[in-house]
Amino acid sequence: MTSIETQVLQPYKYGFTTEIDADIVPPGLSEDVIRLISTKKGEPEWMLEWRLKAYRHWLTMKEPRWANVSYAPIDYQAISYYAAPKQLPKVDSLDQVDPKLLETFDKLGIPIAEQKRLAGVAVDAVFDSVSVATTFRAELAKHGVLFCPMSEAIREHPNLVKQYLGTVVPTNDNFFAALNSAVFTDGSFAFIPKGVRCPLELSTYFRINASSTGQFERTLIVAEEGSYVSYLEGCSAPTRDENQLHAAVVELVALDNAQIKYSTIQNWYPGDEAGKGGIYNFVTKRGACRGRNSKISWTQVETGSAITWKYPGCLLQGDGSIGEFYSVAVTNNRQQADTGTKMIHIGKNTRSTIVSKGISAGHGQNTYRGLVKIMKGAESARNYSQCDSMLIGSECGAHTFPYIDVRNSSAIMEHEASTSKIGEDQIFYCKQRGLSAEDAVSMIVNGFCKEVFKELPMEFAVEAQNLLGISLEGSVG
Amino acid sequence: MSAKQPLLDIQDLHASVDGNEILRGVNLTVRPGEVHAIMGPNGSGKSTLAQVLAGHPAYAVTAGSARYDGRDLLDMDPEERAREGLFLAFQYPVSIRGITNSYFLRSAVNAIRKHKGQDPLDPQDFLQVLEDKLTVIGWDDSLMNRAVNEGFSGGEKKRNEILQLAVLEPRLAVLDETDSGLDIDALKTVAEAVNKLRGPDRSFVVVTHYQRLLNYIVPDHVHVLADGRIVKSGGKELALALEEKGYDWLKPAAAGSAA
DSSP: OOHHHHHSSSOOOOOOOOOOOOOOOSSOOOOHHHHHHHHTTOOOOOHOOOOOOOHHHHHOOOOOOOOOOOOOOOOSSSOOOEESSSSSOOOGGGSSOHHHHHHHHHTTTTOOGGGGOOOTTTEEETTEEEEEEOOHHHHHHTTTOOOHHHHHHHHHOHHHHHHHHSSSSOTTSSHHHHHHHHOOOOOOEEEEEETOOOSEEEEEEEESSSTTBBBBEEEEEEETTTTTEEEEEEEOOOOOOEEEOOOOEEEEEEOOTTEEEEEEOOOOOOTTTOSSSSEEEEEEEEEEEEEETTEEEEEEEEEEOSSSEEEEEEEEESTOOEEEEEOOOOEEEEEEEEEEEEEEEEETEEEEEEEEEEEEEEEEEEEEEEEEOTTTTOTTTTTEEEEEEOOOOOSOEEEEEEEEEETTTTEEEEEEEEEEEOOHHHHHHHHHHOOOHHHHHHHHHHHHHHHHTTOOOHHHHHHHHHHHEEEEEEEEO | OOOTTTTEEEEEEEEEEEEEEEEEEEEEETTTTTTEEEEEEESSSSHHHHHHTTTOEEEEEEOOOETTTEEEESOOOOHHHHTTTTTOOOOOSSOOEEEEEHHHHHHHHHHHHTTTTTOOOOHHHHHHHHHHHHHHHHHTTTTSSSTTTOOOHHHHHHHHHHHHHHOOOOOEEEEESSSOOHHHHHHHHHHHHHHOOOTTTBBBEEEEEEEEHHHHSOOSEEEETEEETTEEOOOOHHHHHHHHHHGGGHHHHHHHHOO
16 A cells, blocks of 8 residues: 555645745734734725724634644744735736746746736735735736735725625634634735626635744635636645644625636645644635525635645525535645535525545545535525545545535435545556556546546646646546 | 467466465466366365466465466566556456546556557547457447446446457456356357457466356366366366366365375
């Protein structure tokens, strides 16, 4: 089994650090620190008040401990809540972006310089607490699509932000969401006006660089009536012995007949073989299908982080709205993941689909936790859930906690679950046909994840497969 | 290599699994184009022999030798044996979800082609090869777009093994109880396909518990394996004698005299 494990347990490729002069606020959390962040961002007074309210509520809350993960207590006073490269570029001119930053994103495979850009993908590049560049803005503006850093949106589009921010994930939703609301720094804001099909994929790449910092990104995507957008999110962090906290909030709003497709490749530093270091990834992601026949799809490939605590969900408010969740979560070495989704059916004829693939290797612990709730008024709701676990080696674990709460008897619920092990016999069968052990593992893992990979935009499907050590040749689609 | 030189030459082969000795000195010589049937009661070591030839890691060879095309077979990794033309039709083929039979088989063909220094086949070229092979054995392509053995009936799994055999064109094909679990119609279908794949450059070792398969795949040689040794060898008529008398008349006395 060792060859199988080494195949999956690839060394982390994005662990480098960028040497750059940074403006880092000293560790500690207080109202003063929040005021400082707000000032640095040039925020209006209402935003500061919003943050302070969240902070005061956070002080009354307790860190959740119900997840199936264990970690040493987090000292919130030891974290620095703001870090930014000193020479901030002007967003409209990429020529002024520090070459070191351009180089960093180049190395990560996210070229943002004019001539190297990915065709068809607009990128917002976030480095520690700030967005350093956003590409293709003019092109998007022609279609009325707004895509910019959150801090800019607060300054430039305050009415839109006020109208939607915190309406899907309230500031007091949970401990980490409250913390994020108090101290969030950057993230992306996207607004797709009525009837517009966004001509480009929108993408944000989050890079943690500075040590002893946390990253608290805030993303808000609003799709007006009849619009469509596909958004991709990627991330990575340097290899370090310390644990770093990443507590994000993502809110999506889809109005009548709008569709949002949200894809994530989460590749934060996972810690070393012994479990030293790595990112604590405590994230609240939720989409509101507010309009009739609206649709929100979450697709995630979670390969990084020491601890993952994340349940991207959908509030299916509009009649006939659709929520989808497709997930691949990989835990190697000492990684722990407790992830899944929440599908809350409120409107009539709402439908949800959940496909979760957990892969555990090394001493990894992988938990699927999902809630499907059918409210009283959700006439003729349907849910299909499928939770599959794959074990590689004998020291890892897979756990499944599906919660189902049905309050309307017209609901149709389906749940399937399976657990399998990549076994010697499967590998031997492939070898007997001439395939190497590596190709055999790739093929088996790839096949296991196929239903999720096919939901990813092509550019990401490639990256996802590479992350899992998978050769791509002709196997997608 | 002259036609008379053996493709497979096994001498005094001993093998064990979990410390239990299963093969206790097997001798077997297979020349190009020959079909050898290995028969024997349950637990005699037939399937172990098949697995050992393919290099299954659960079986340890403790003594003896096996040469394949003049090379030390036991020194080769399972995938190298496969790429050099040794094919095992499994008694219990495993399934691989999410991977189509067609993709799996093309990957296998290309792994073998790479080993031979040939360019890989693209999906179009491969489909052509596949169609040609299906024409030879007279089957349709209904299995090709389903995931490898996933949800296949027993008969479909066995057919799929033979289809792979047809496409991979091995020099030595080991059929491990390919007849088990097949009704008579399915047995005929599989046997007819195997017969179409026989040729002067392809040898077969057909492991079976029952004589009835050998009515359709007529062997050149029949060997009886009992207690980990070949206790009797003969022509195709030996299979008929076994059908009539069972295995018991060979077991204790003959095993002693062969040792």
